[in-house]
Amino acid sequence: MIKIRNLYKNFDKLEVLRxxxxxxxxxxxxxIIGPSGSGKxxxxxxxxxxxxxxxxxxxxxxxxxxxxxxDINKVRENMGMVFQQFNLxxxxxxxxxxxxxxxxxxxxxxxxxxxxxMELLKRIGLPEKVKNYPNQxxxxxxxxxxxxxxxxxxxxxxxFDEPTxxxxxxxxxxxxxxxxxxxQAGMTMAVVTHEMGFARQVANRILFIDEGMIVExxxxxxxxxxxxxxxxxxxFLSKIL
Amino acid sequence: xTVSLQAIVDFIQNNFIKDDxxxxxxxxxxxxxxxxxxxxxxxxxxxxxxxIIRVACKDLSPSxxxxxxxxxxxxxxxSNIYITIIRGTPTTVQLLIMFxxxxxxxxxxxxxxxxxxxxxxxxxxxxxxxxxxQAVSAGEIEAARSLGLSYMQTMSKIVMPQAFRxxxxxxxxxxxxxxxxxxxxxxxxxxxxxxxxxxxxxxxFRAAPPYFASALIYLIVVLILEQIFHALERRITHD
Numbered sequence: 001m002i003k004i005r006n007l008y009k010n011f012d013k014l015e016v017l018r019x020x021x022x023x024x025x026x027x028x029x030x031x032i033i034g035p036s037g038s039g040k041x042x043x044x045x046x047x048x049x050x051x052x053x054x055x056x057x058x059x060x061x062x063x064x065x066x067x068x069x070x071d072i073n074k075v076r077e078n079m080g081m082v083f084q085q086f087n088l089x090x091x092x093x094x095x096x097x098x099x100x101x102x103x104x105x106x107x108x109x110x111x112x113x114x115x116x117x118m119e120l121l122k123r124i125g126l127p128e129k130v131k132n133y134p135n136q137x138x139x140x141x142x143x144x145x146x147x148x149x150x151x152x153x154x155x156x157x158x159x160f161d162e163p164t165x166x167x168x169x170x171x172x173x174x175x176x177x178x179x180x181x182x183x184q185a186g187m188t189m190a191v192v193t194h195e196m197g198f199a200r201q202v203a204n205r206i207l208f209i210d211e212g213m214i215v216e217x218x219x220x221x222x223x224x225x226x227x228x229x230x231x232x233x234x235x236f237l238s239k240i241l
Numbered sequence: 242x243t244v245s246l247q248a249i250v251d252f253i254q255n256n257f258i259k260d261d262x263x264x265x266x267x268x269x270x271x272x273x274x275x276x277x278x279x280x281x282x283x284x285x286x287x288x289x290x291x292x293i294i295r296v297a298c299k300d301l302s303p304s305x306x307x308x309x310x311x312x313x314x315x316x317x318x319x320s321n322i323y324i325t326i327i328r329g330t331p332t333t334v335q336l337l338i339m340f341x342x343x344x345x346x347x348x349x350x351x352x353x354x355x356x357x358x359x360x361x362x363x364x365x366x367x368x369x370x371x372x373x374x375q376a377v378s379a380g381e382i383e384a385a386r387s388l389g390l391s392y393m394q395t396m397s398k399i400v401m402p403q404a405f406r407x408x409x410x411x412x413x414x415x416x417x418x419x420x421x422x423x424x425x426x427x428x429x430x431x432x433x434x435x436x437x438x439x440x441x442x443x444x445x446f447r448a449a450p451p452y453f454a455s456a457l458i459y460l461i462v463v464l465i466l467e468q469i470f471h472a473l474e475r476r477i478t479h480d
């Protein structure tokens with residue numbers, strides 16, 4: 001689905017990513033953990049070129065997307081992203097938030113988009129919020145709608161950048177529940193998170209990133225948490241578990 | 242002291258009614274409104290254009306080597322210089338330069354005034370729009386781009402609507418400032434409301450009535466403009 005080859009990213013003199021290699025296959029759920037400042041969010045943001053890689057290649061569905069000839073908007077249509085701060089469009093109501101991209105990008109006409117939006121709102125349990133504006137919703141509701149907004153484009157891959165970190169504790173559950181449901185439905189997901197319970201339950205691969213490199217990688221989440229191999233991973237897990 | 246009704250009637254008669262004196266004020270007021278309105282249109286359109294050029298240049302940081310990049314960079318540099326000069330010099334001097342130098346062959350005073358005030362207001366509106374655009378959440382812009390929307394689509398659907406909302410109070414101020422600033426039109430001999438009052442004084446030799454009357458007219462229009470902008474603000478906020 002997506003391959004990262006030898007990815008480097010500098011912000012001025014600061015080296016944030018120092019040679020990351022990763023391949024995510026269809027319907028894999030990859031959870032990325034690591035201390036703050038380790039580069040995990042930057043790596044995720046490089047995947048849809050919200051950050052431009054300093055060097056290296058991002059290959060999405062057999063196309064090198066960080067090539068200047070690629071129409072990045074076309075690529076992003078197939079790659080959804082969910083943000084820590086939800087980032088719903090504050091000048092648009094819920095329905096308009098959901099239908100904007102598919103209509104503007106000519107995926108669906110207005111009626112089709114509205115029908116699909118209503119279906120998704122029912123699925124996430126918020127059909128009555130269709131005419132509300134984002135500032136009238138709780139954080140958990142906003143984030144579920146942000147996920148629905150990404151789903152409107154039928155993405156092949158969903159990127160989650162700490163989707164529950166800005167939520168009040170009692171709202172984390174509803175968002176994780178929706179993400180778990182998506183995972184079970186076969187969505188390909190890359191999730192940066194601090195929710196270790198979610199990682200254990202949903203991930204089929206865990207990456208531990210520190211200082212811009214993948215330090216440890218495991219296809220067995222329970223084993224990863226119970227028997228971390230690297231000393232750096234052990235230190236990190238001992239602090240947060 | 243009692244003021245008889247007759248005295249008030251005489252006062253109005255002598256200062257405003259006699260020889261159609263009031264027409265100096267109403268004709269002048271009409272000129273003031275026309276100059277303000279057309280200057281506003283120029284200032285609004287050019288102001289948005291200048292703001293978008295500067296923001297786009299900053300967002301996209303285009304290369305000087307491509308033709309479109311060269312154009313954006315060049316226009317952005319010109320905008321910066323333009324805004325600096327307009328904001329750094331008095332409007333009265335700009336008006337006199339336009340009248341006596343740049344547009345010396347243009348004999349329509351109204352158009353000279355409209356162009357001057359329009360070009361002047363554009364610089365201020367550009368700065369207002371720019372701050373409104375920059376106050377839009379970077380996260381929402383990223384979210385729009387992450388869904389595949391282009392820079393221009395994001396601008397038109399997310400950034401500009403929010404920028405208008407953000408800058409509406411400052412924008413209202415600028416319209417009021419523009420309206421009042423047209424009162425210097427008399428410097429080039431255009432008979433606006435203020436100059437109309439001046440001419441009236443030269444007929445009646447009484448300064449207070451025409452000046453207070455014109456001040457009252459300015460005040461009433463400003464109050465109306467304030468109400469319009471308050472209503473606009475209420476309409477476009479969803480809080």
